[in-house]
Amino acid sequence: MQGKILVVDDEKDICDILQFNLENEGFEVDVAYSGEEALQKLADSSHSLVILDVMMEGMSGFKMAEKVRKEGNPVPIIFLTAKNAENDMLKGFSLGGDDYITKPFSVKEVLARVGAVLKRTKMIQPSFRKWVYGDLVIDMISNRVTIRDEEVPFTKKEFEILVLLAQSAPHILTRAEILNKVWSDNEFVLDRTVDVHITRLRKKLGDYASLIQNRSGFGYYLNTDLKVEK
Structure with missing residues (x-):
């Protein structure tokens, strides 16, 4: 098992597509259809990465990411959104996001970026305590x-x-x-x-x-x- 990924999107079809393809790559996948549900899943178990939709009903992806970071959770976050304006990207990164993928996306692109973020996370190992x-x-x-x-x-x-x-x-x-x-x-x-x-x-x-x-x-x-x- 390569790691546990939490997919958060209020569109079930997108969650299903990502879950199917990530599991084919050897990942364990959790799915949440709202920010509130996702926060609960993060509190209940550890995850290697979160794929997070920005524009959801109720709590937005940006708001959820802000809560995750305020709680001190360093889990890598890849934002998934239809918004591609530079200011939106900068906001995502300023909230502690690790990557930003715009919709529509290719599954190959998502898998490549997931691999890159996980690899990069392992690379940043400080030489001091x-x-x-x-x-x-x-x-x-x-x-x-x-x-x-x-x-x-x-x-x-x-x-x-x-x-x-x-x-x-x-x-x-x-x-x-x-x-x-x-x-x-x-x-x-x-x-x-x-x-x-x-x-x-x-x-x-x-x-x-x-x-x-x-x-x-x-x-x-x-x-x-x-x-x-x-």
């Missing part, structure tokens, strides 16, 4: 960031970017390297997506915002060596 600079702590055991012992509510993508910058410090990461590590070769993700996430990271870091520096024409880096606690 806890990274400390002053009162800023990146804790990989609990997947939390705290400043002066108060938790900072990062999305999954924001957290992964910060971890990558910390692992690479003081070396520079280009936008392309960040995209490849965090979003892989997703053609729907723009360079601007990295800048949007960095802006949000800096805002949430508050007094530590200046840690993240940009070198024009190169990329982003942390401007200090951080202490590593093995």
Whole structure:
């Protein structure tokens, strides 16, 4: 068994198609027809990935994803939607989404993106358990960031970017390297997506915002060596 995937869509035909093809690929598949039902299934068991429709009756996919991340669940999320405007994509990624597929879609595309997200999730394995600079702590055991012992509510993508910058410090990461590590070769993700996430990271870091520096024409880096606690 390759993993357990939760498919969330209020259109039964789409759920049936995805369930049939994912199970043929060796995945165990849960199905939910609403955001409320999906949240219950996530609470009752662990999943490797969620395929989540954005435009559903009742709770939207965006609202559900926001709740999932606020609860501290880092499960990868692939948004599935008929909306393909850039602002909608950026909103999905800012809420902690890992990929964004527009309808109508091909089953082969979905399977390829599921494989890419799962592979990428396994690749992002930090080389440290806890990274400390002053009162800023990146804790990989609990997947939390705290400043002066108060938790900072990062999305999954924001957290992964910060971890990558910390692992690479003081070396520079280009936008392309960040995209490849965090979003892989997703053609729907723009360079601007990295800048949007960095802006949000800096805002949430508050007094530590200046840690993240940009070198024009190169990329982003942390401007200090951080202490590593093995």
